[in-house]
Amino acid sequence: MATIALAATDGMLHFELAMACEIFVRDPSGLADPWYDLVVCGPGPVRIGRFQLEPDDSLDRLASADTVIVPAVADIDVDLPPGLVDAVRAAHEAGARIVSLCTGAFVLAAAGVLDGLRATTHWAHTDELAARYPQVTVDPDVLYVDNGNVLASAGKAAAIDLCLHLIRRDHGSTVANAVARRLVVPPHRAGGQAQFVTAPVPARDDHPLADLLPWALARLDRPLTVEDLARQTNMSSRNLARHFRSATGTTPLQWLSTQRIRRAQELLENTDSSIDAIAEAAGMGTATTLRRHFHRTVGVPPDAYRRTFRTAWPPPES
Known part of the structure; x- marks a missing residue:
């Protein structure tokens, strides 16, 4: 029976920890292979969110586990528990499979486990992870990364996607699908975090782009160039590009492309329009162009995105 050691220390988020317990404690009925032996490990009684938790064993137990899971830490700006970092490093050196959930990646990075590897974390913290640990290749667009023995x-x-992936690796798709049905979640989601990241816009009304961006958003169905945007703000193209980079972190053309994709997403979610009509409304011209740019940016084709995010349309009659 494979042992999963779930690390638990003060300052962790309860969702990821409780979710891992829910997934790995209950074995599917009719399972031929032995299920996991889940052990919650900590330095002693710990505070997880608003809950007090009594671990099953100490953090030293991580070194003898087959798999170690590090849930999310609530605040990446406070010092990580040194005992946890040391225990994760020791488990990695002992050959354990090491898994981080969300901001748990900061613990793995601090332990040196991610050195030279690809990794990800919540999209809001990928830039910080990359800045603190330049030896880690941070991918902000994926739902999870599998490096073999480090995930x-x-x-x-x-x-949840990653935990189901672990079950799929260990027990096969049939078992992973059964667990997904119990959780009432899809057994596999295509695409990446780009489906869920909001686009940056200036926060201040007095910003030089404050009037331009709504103007451009109202004209996404029309051909717009950098010169058009610069003319609207009475700026040079170079000055416009500087303000765009400062406010949005990107170029005017990249911002326009992102907004066209966002418009397509909204129409896919909330209307019954055809892909051709959505392509025209979003300024993409043709369905072929929309599909190419949408798939490259979001990670899934427009039709797959619509199936995932579709709201009821038209609204039910009262």
Whole structure:
């Protein structure tokens, strides 16, 4: 029976920890292979969110586990528990499979486990992870990363995706699908975090782009160039590009492309329009162009995105 050691220390988030317990404690009925032996490990009684937790064993137990899971830490700006970092490093050196959920990636990075590897975390913290640990290749667009013996997930629901992926690796798709049905979640989600990241816009009304962005958003169905945007703000193209980079972290053309994709997402979610009509409304011209750019940006085709995020349309009659 494979042992999973779930690390628990003060300052962790209860969602990822409780979710891992729910997934790995209950074995599916009719399972031929032995299920996991889950052990919650900590330095002693710990505070997880608003709950007090009594671990099953100490953090030293991580070194003898087959798999170690590190849930999310609530605040990445406070010092990580040194005992946890040391225990994760020791488990990795002992040959354990190491898994981080959401911001648990910061613990793995601090332990040196992610050195030279790809990793991810919640999209809101990927830049910080990359800045603190330049030896780690941070991928902000994926739901999870599998390096073989070191795995990392993005935030919240992506942690479920990674846990199901572990079951799929260990027990096969049939078992993983059975667990997914019990959880009432899809057994596998295509695409990446780009489906869920909001686009940055200036926060201040007095910003030089404050009037331009609504103007451009109202004209996404029309051809717009950098010169058009610069003319609207009475700026040079170079000055416009500087303000765009400062406010949004991107170029005017990249911002326009992102907004066209966002418009397509909204129409896919909330209307019954055809892909051709959505392509025209979003300024993509043709369905072929929309599908190419949408798949490259979001990670899934427009039709797959619509199936995932579709709201009822038209609204039910009262």
